[in-house]
Amino acid sequence: MTASDPEFDAECIRRILAGERHLFHDLIRPCERAIYFLLLSLLRNEAEAEDAAQETAIKVYLNLQNFRGDSQFRTWVLSIARNEGLGRLRKAGSRREDSLEAEIDEQSGDYTPAILTSWREVPSEALERKELGALLRSAIEGLPAIYRNVVLLRDIEEMDVRATAAALAITEGTVKVRLHRARALLQRDLAPRLKGFAPSRKGLFGWGA
Amino acid sequence: MRIDCKHVWDHISAYIDGEVDAVLRAEIDRHLETCEICSAVLDSTRNLVVLVADDRVFELPSGFSERLHARLEKDLELTGS
Numbered sequence: 001m002t003a004s005d006p007e008f009d010a011e012c013i014r015r016i017l018a019g020e021r022h023l024f025h026d027l028i029r030p031c032e033r034a035i036y037f038l039l040l041s042l043l044r045n046e047a048e049a050e051d052a053a054q055e056t057a058i059k060v061y062l063n064l065q066n067f068r069g070d071s072q073f074r075t076w077v078l079s080i081a082r083n084e085g086l087g088r089l090r091k092a093g094s095r096r097e098d099s100l101e102a103e104i105d106e107q108s109g110d111y112t113p114a115i116l117t118s119w120r121e122v123p124s125e126a127l128e129r130k131e132l133g134a135l136l137r138s139a140i141e142g143l144p145a146i147y148r149n150v151v152l153l154r155d156i157e158e159m160d161v162r163a164t165a166a167a168l169a170i171t172e173g174t175v176k177v178r179l180h181r182a183r184a185l186l187q188r189d190l191a192p193r194l195k196g197f198a199p200s201r202k203g204l205f206g207w208g209a
Numbered sequence: 210m211r212i213d214c215k216h217v218w219d220h221i222s223a224y225i226d227g228e229v230d231a232v233l234r235a236e237i238d239r240h241l242e243t244c245e246i247c248s249a250v251l252d253s254t255r256n257l258v259v260l261v262a263d264d265r266v267f268e269l270p271s272g273f274s275e276r277l278h279a280r281l282e283k284d285l286e287l288t289g290s
Contacts, residue, residue, distance in 0.1 A: 118245065119249040127260070176222070184218070
């Protein structure tokens with residue numbers, strides 16, 4: 001994920017507001033992935049996430065004059081995406097997000113990792129095998145929503161703690177706690193199952209046994 | 210003072226992100242030198258963080274971008290100005 005460039009964004013916005021509307025395509029393009037996956041994480045439905053992503057982009061355009069530049073553009077865009085997603089969940093009568101946020105954060109829970117005595121690294125080349133991607137996706141999709149959102153922005157879109165906190169309207173401390181728990185849950189769930197994807201013999205990925 | 214495994218696990222995510230202070234980092238490093246379990250927990254967690262960041266794990270639906278920009282064009286008439 002390319003981090004957006006604040007100067008490019010500011011210049012682009014200035015020119016769009018001055019009438020060069022076609023530049024909006026270039027402005028929104030670097031945010032597309034993050035918008036979509038944040039909405040997919042909230043809505044858990046591809047078609048609806050795509051529609052909500054389009055609505056988000058339209059709202060971003062219509063509210064562009066309200067962007068103050070005191071946060072990164074992408075952070076501002078993602079907070080609009082988040083509101084779009086939560087609005088849709090509310091309209092659908094789901095109280096899932098609200099109740100989850102209230103319940104889980106209070107729990108100390110069990111975040112003991114999977115105990116292993118050795119780990120052989122799974123190289124990213126192994127992602128050529130479709131099952132590995134599917135396994136990772138299903139584990140992330142299986143996380144409680146509040147953890148899933150943080151993993152998505154921090155580890156998948158590689159946003160920093162501050163921007164993640166701003167986009168999700170939570171504190172930086174909460175981002176860190178949730179990320180830690182999410183990674184612990186993923187490690188416990190996935191580490192035992194990922195062993196099969198590690199190269200087992202010398203030479204497969206140029207890897208020593 | 211030697212820290213225990215639980216203490217290492219509590220800070221593993223911050224350790225990976227380089228967000229533990231120098232004293233704690235040194236303590237964790239010392240623990241890792243002799244603890245195979247914590248080394249494996251750290252390596253597996255770090256490996257996972259690398260894997261999920263790969264663009265191949267989460268791909269946009271085919272045609273997503275084209276449909277988005279077509280919709281923007283249709284609703285906002287961006288090139289019409």
